[in-house]
Amino acid sequence: MIEATSLTKRYGARTAVDAIDFTVRPGQVTGFLGPNGAGKSTTMRMIVGLDRPSAGRVTVNGRPYAEHRAPLREVGALLDAKAVHTGRSARNHLRAIAATHGIPARRVDEVIGLTGLESVARKRVGGFSLGMGQRLGIAAALLGDPATLILDEPVNGLDPEGVLWVRGFARQLAAEGRTVLLSSHLMSEMALTADHIIVLGKGRVVANAPVGDLLGSTGSFVRVRSPRVDELARRLGQPDVTVTSVDATTLEVRGVGAEVIGEVAAGLGVPLHELTLVQGSLEDAYLSLTRDEVEYRTGAVTGADAAGRAGATAVSEEVAR
Amino acid sequence: MSAATTAPASARATLQPVPDARLRFTGILRSEWIKLTTLRSTLWAYAILTVLQVAMGALLVMTQTDAMAAGAAADPAAAAHAAVQISTLGVLFNQLVISVLGVLLISGEYGTGQIRSSLTAVPTRLPVLWAKALVFAVTSFVVGLVAVFAAYAVTWPMLQTKGITSSLGDVDVWPHLVGAAGYLALIGLVAFFLGALLRHTAGGIAAAVGLLLVVPSVISFIGAEWARVLSDWLPGSVGQTLFFGGGVFEPWQAVLVMLGWIAVVAVPAAILMRRRDA
Numbered sequence: 370m371i372e373a374t375s376l377t378k379r380y381g382a383r384t385a386v387d388a389i390d391f392t393v394r395p396g397q398v399t400g401f402l403g404p405n406g407a408g409k410s411t412t413m414r415m416i417v418g419l420d421r422p423s424a425g426r427v428t429v430n431g432r433p434y435a436e437h438r439a440p441l442r443e444v445g446a447l448l449d450a451k452a453v454h455t456g457r458s459a460r461n462h463l464r465a466i467a468a469t470h471g472i473p474a475r476r477v478d479e480v481i482g483l484t485g486l487e488s489v490a491r492k493r494v495g496g497f498s499l500g501m502g503q504r505l506g507i508a509a510a511l512l513g514d515p516a517t518l519i520l521d522e523p524v525n526g527l528d529p530e531g532v533l534w535v536r537g538f539a540r541q542l543a544a545e546g547r548t549v550l551l552s553s554h555l556m557s558e559m560a561l562t563a564d565h566i567i568v569l570g571k572g573r574v575v576a577n578a579p580v581g582d583l584l585g586s587t588g589s590f591v592r593v594r595s596p597r598v599d600e601l602a603r604r605l606g607q608p609d610v611t612v613t614s615v616d617a618t619t620l621e622v623r624g625v626g627a628e629v630i631g632e633v634a635a636g637l638g639v640p641l642h643e644l645t646l647v648q649g650s651l652e653d654a655y656l657s658l659t660r661d662e663v664e665y666r667t668g669a670v671t672g673a674d675a676a677g678r679a680g681a682t683a684v685s686e687e688v689a690r
Numbered sequence: 691m692s693a694a695t696t697a698p699a700s701a702r703a704t705l706q707p708v709p710d711a712r713l714r715f716t717g718i719l720r721s722e723w724i725k726l727t728t729l730r731s732t733l734w735a736y737a738i739l740t741v742l743q744v745a746m747g748a749l750l751v752m753t754q755t756d757a758m759a760a761g762a763a764a765d766p767a768a769a770a771h772a773a774v775q776i777s778t779l780g781v782l783f784n785q786l787v788i789s790v791l792g793v794l795l796i797s798g799e800y801g802t803g804q805i806r807s808s809l810t811a812v813p814t815r816l817p818v819l820w821a822k823a824l825v826f827a828v829t830s831f832v833v834g835l836v837a838v839f840a841a842y843a844v845t846w847p848m849l850q851t852k853g854i855t856s857s858l859g860d861v862d863v864w865p866h867l868v869g870a871a872g873y874l875a876l877i878g879l880v881a882f883f884l885g886a887l888l889r890h891t892a893g894g895i896a897a898a899v900g901l902l903l904v905v906p907s908v909i910s911f912i913g914a915e916w917a918r919v920l921s922d923w924l925p926g927s928v929g930q931t932l933f934f935g936g937g938v939f940e941p942w943q944a945v946l947v948m949l950g951w952i953a954v955v956a957v958p959a960a961i962l963m964r965r966r967d968a
Contacts, residue, residue, distance in 0.1 A: 418813040419806055420967040435813035439712035446810055454729065454804040461728040462807070468721035469811045470711040509807060513711060 370395055370548055371416060371517065375425030378411050378572075385411045387572035388425060393550045395516070398543045400563030400580075401552035402655060407569040409552040410448065413521050416550075417446050429517055441470050441513030447520045450502035455495030459486055459505050462494060467512050480508040485534075499526030507535070517548040524558060536562045556655040568658050575658045583655075591627045593620040593634075594643035601639050605630065618642070718812055718821040726795070726825055735791040736833045739874075742787070743780035743837035747845045750776050754852070763853035770863050771935070773849060773856035777842035778870040778933040784837070785902060785929065788830055788874045792881035793894035795826055800889040809968045819963055823882055823956075827875045834871030842867060862935075869932035869941060876948040877902070877925055883955035886963060902926050925951050 371393040378386040386408040393399045401409045414420040416427050418435045426433065429443050437443045453462050463477045481490045484504040489497070494505065503526055510518055520539070524532045539562055543549045553559055559566055559580070566583055568576040576583060595601055598620050602612050610624040622630060627646050634641050726732050762772040796819075799805040812818045842858065849855070856863055880901070885894035902925065909921045921927060922938045928951075931937035931944040939947060 414967075417810050419809060421965070440813050441713075441811055442711055448810070449803055449806060452803040452806040452810075454725075454798060454802045456729050456731065456798075456802075457725070458728070461724060462804075465721045465724040465728070466807060466811050468724055469717045470713055471717045472711045 370431070371427065371429055371519075371550060373412070373416075373425070373427040376412065376415060376422055376427050377424040378408070378415060378420060379423040385572050386415070386422075389569070389572070389574050391567050391574055391577060393517075393548055393567075394565070395548040396543060396546050397564035398539050398549045398551065398562055400559040400566045401550060401569060402554070402556060402559050402563075402566050403552075403569035403575075404554055406571075408572040409554075409569055410521050412569070413446070413448055413519050413550070413552065416519060417444055417448070419448070439470055439513065441466070441472070442515055443513075444517045444519060445510030445513060445515035446518075447503070447506035447510045447523055449521065450499060450506045450526070453494045453502070453505060456493060458491050458493055459497070459508075460490040462505070463509060463512060466509055470513060472512055476512060476514075480511045483511060484508040500528060500531050503527055503531070503535075507538075515547070518542055518550070520549075520551040522553060523551055524553070524555075532558075568655060570658065589646060589648045590621045590623045591625070591630055592643060592645045592647050593622060593630055593641065594618050595620075595634065595639055595641050597637075597639045600637055601630075601634055604633055604637060621647075713812065715817055715821065718817045719825060721811075722818075722821045722825040725822075726829060729798075731794060731798075732791065735787055736829075739784045739787045739833060740837040740840065742783055743777075744841045744844050746780035746783060747776045747778075747841035748848065750779050751845050751848045751852075756852075759852040759854060767862060769849075769854045770856045770860050772854055773842065773846070774863055774866040775934060776845050776849065777838055778866060780837070780841060781870045781874060781929070781933050784834075784874060785877050785926070786899060788834075788878040789881035789898040789902065790895055791830075792826060792878040793885035793898055794891060795822065796882060796885040797889060797891040797894045801891055806968055815963055815968075816960055819886060819960060823879055826882055827879050830878045831871050831875035834874035835868065838867045838870045865941070866933050866935060872945070873929040873932045873948070876945075876952065877929060879952045880925060880948075880955055883952060883959045886959040887955060923947060 371391075373389055373391050375388045375390060376386055377384070377388050389408075389412070401412070403409050411420060412427075415422050416429065416434060417440075418433070428434075429437070434440055434444060453459075457465075460477065460481065463480065464474065467474070467477050481487055484507050486501065486504055486508060489501060494502070497505065503523060507520070507523065510520065518539075520535075523535045523539070527535060536558075539549050539551055543564070551562065563580055565579050566576070567574060568583075592615075593601065596618060598614070598618055602614065602620055605612055605622060605625065607625075610622065613621040613623075615621055627644050631641070631644055634644075758772075762768040799808060808818050809815055842863075846856070858864055858867075881894070881898035884897045884901075885891075888894045888897060906921060906924055906926050909917050909924070925948060927937060928939060928944045928947045931939050932941060932948075937944070
């Protein structure tokens, strides 16, 4: 359980995290979603005490992280895959961390096995790929068998196999009753991994809801293609149903299910070329939520909607701190 | 890696649960010992230190003139002094080796990002600083002791052929050899805390080497009385009291002055370490 109250971080005149409140609950995967520079990493760093909040507080299982007797038993954090001395081997790095808490060497070998690092455990970290660095970071986070896991962009740099592994792993950790908080700027990734999503934009909480609710808010519709759409449109036209004509043979229908439309068409004897339920994507929900919150926007593309999309998808890399 | 990627295993210990794991200072000391001994740079620095200490002593004996040798041979006190100077001469160079190592030990953590792993494991932070300092100081003292006594052992027979004999049991000999090792540990700590203060390898090394080499020579050009007093208090001059003897301080005072230098750098380093974002 992570609880943040009016948590604030200012760097000079810039406010990176602006008095946010949120709770991350055990037993589910909570996703921190937001464009680069939204304050995700800063918030995570404040949870484990690497950054000092300018105001407000954040607790893990009821206490500030630094006040726990065995911090690594409370929280395992992967905040930065490169938080490792490049001259040391992976195993020695883990041994050094484990030693602080008196965690035995067999647990070190265990997390090496869990993350699939056996073959490179004795190699120096300097030669690791980003993906292996991520695995090492996850191994370090698991050392204390913690009740809470905080993973910042854990799939960054992983190959598709690694992405699947992290996704399954996060879900399993949550299923074991742990608190799992992970961040991403990839909405599609979140849709597949998280149960609950906290969307950050410009240091504020823009949305805080179960994934299903966020998806629902995007509004799904049924796409209908038929040579005789006009007849169908006339028949479907009711107060709580919206029918939008896309072109001469295509309709977008909101407020009524595909089954009903199919039956109406059958009743009229109208042939259907397509009847598709189009689910709103988390991408759309996310973009509409953060449209105004994107910090580093590239030049606008013509068309209002295109501009929003281009702005969020072509967000430039986060300026190195 | 396919074993781990196909089916994610439980993250819980599959053998036995982690027994009573909690943060202890002894654990942090062990952690710092592991960190110190698992870097090649540390091992290299200590190896270079030992070789230099012996080699410079041997070089001095070989190049010493017969006239100097004759003078030392006639007087037991002079003989003891010569033996001490020869086995501790390498300290003049090794103070730089140990300073660079001291800075690297902490600035390397900041430079690579390792410090974030270290401080996540020990969020109270300062125990990391103290444990690192303690492990480094004790290791440097022991390695310094080995190096200086090795230099004495190697040069002893060489000196004897020139008629200069000394005894390790002599109070003019062994305290200086121990003092040399002690000075290496103390000056290493000054550099270590400079590194902790500046958090930057190049800056830390420049500051430490500047304090040992540049500051004394600049001050020597200033004619004022205060400059002369200040130069007596600089770590380099105080250190010579410990291993060569002489100087304005008694050995115990010299140790106190060195501890003072350490405190002057360590206190702000500790305060900033607690306050700054890692």
